Amino acid sequence: MMALRTAATGMAAQQLNVEVISNNIANMNTVGYKKQRAEFEDLLYQDVQRAGSQSSDTGTIVPTGIQIGAGVKAGSVYRITTQGSPTQTGNNLDLAINGLGYFQVLLPSGETAYTRAGNLSMNATGQIVTTDGNPILPQITIPAGSTSITISPAGQVQVSTAGSATPTTVGQIQLATFFNEGGMEATGNNLYMETAASGPATVGLPNANGVGALMQGYTEASNVDPVTEISSLIVAQRAYEMNSKVISTADQMLQTNNQMKQ
Numbered sequence: 001m002m003a004l005r006t007a008a009t010g011m012a013a014q015q016l017n018v019e020v021i022s023n024n025i026a027n028m029n030t031v032g033y034k035k036q037r038a039e040f041e042d043l044l045y046q047d048v049q050r051a052g053s054q055s056s057d058t059g060t061i062v063p064t065g066i067q068i069g070a071g072v073k074a075g076s077v078y079r080i081t082t083q084g085s086p087t088q089t090g091n092n093l094d095l096a097i098n099g100l101g102y103f104q105v106l107l108p109s110g111e112t113a114y115t116r117a118g119n120l121s122m123n124a125t126g127q128i129v130t131t132d133g134n135p136i137l138p139q140i141t142i143p144a145g146s147t148s149i150t151i152s153p154a155g156q157v158q159v160s161t162a163g164s165a166t167p168t169t170v171g172q173i174q175l176a177t178f179f180n181e182g183g184m185e186a187t188g189n190n191l192y193m194e195t196a197a198s199g200p201a202t203v204g205l206p207n208a209n210g211v212g213a214l215m216q217g218y219t220e221a222s223n224v225d226p227v228t229e230i231s232s233l234i235v236a237q238r239a240y241e242m243n244s245k246v247i248s249t250a251d252q253m254l255q256t257n258n259q260m261k262q
Contacts, residue, residue: 001254004250006246009073012241014236017236020234023036027222028222028226030117031118034081034223035225037077037080040074042073043070043071045068046070047066048065049065051065081181081182084220085220086215086218086219086220087218094150096215097212099210101211102116103118103175104137105135105136114193114201115192116190117130117219119219122198123135126143127140127142137174138171138173140170142170143161145162147161154213154214155175157169158226162215174206175206175211178198197251
């Protein structure tokens with residue numbers, strides 16, 4: 001009975017759906033997190049009677065035919081890159097991107113990763129780094145004895161020192177944009193990597209040529225909507241239950257069939 005296998009694919013699909021939703025809910029307070037959605041596709045069909053075939057010697061055409069589906073499969077799990085709400089922190093090194101763009105991060109392997117998480121810090125040498133201690137690119141070092149740090153919407157980093165009334169520019173933050181943000185590969189730790197699907201990174205200055213502006217003293221919140229996720233979770237749970245009901249019904253039908261043969 002095909003219903004058993006068809007319903008089994010439905011249960012597997014809804015299990016994946018619940019796993020994606022649970023990851024969204026788990027990261028609802030993760031800085032810069034972008035929610036994901038599972039997309040599904042129907043499987044191959046069995047043609048019992050093909051539409052358009054002749055049903056008689058006189059050339060009568062079958063208008064619709066008979067096709068039996070084999071179930072469902074996961075098509076993709078795509079990332080929704082809509083803007084998260086800015087959250088004020090008061091920390092001078094916290095940055096939110098208002099618009100397009102990603103911070104560039106230098107990994108220990110020498111590769112460049114990308115992130116929307118702007119909760120930055122300084123290491124022991126004054127270098128601006130992520131929460132994992134990886135420096136942002138271009139690398140910027142805050143001089144010892146600086147009394148204040150100012151980062152403009154265009155990414156210019158200036159510091160003030162005691163005894164000097166004029167701020168000193170110590171670096172320029174640059175952001176990377178991608179033609180297909182959803183095609184980037186998430187590697188954990190709030191980091192993404194460039195892929196063939198995302199296209200190469202285009203590096204530019206903030207607040208210019210379509211690149212987002214920086215907001216000092218803010219971080220970007222996750223774009224997860226708890227109400228939407230809970231609603232989606234309920235729908236996925238009910239779909240899982242209905243598929244399991246189909247398996248139970250098919251099993252009962254097979255039992256009835258076996259009893260009739262006996």
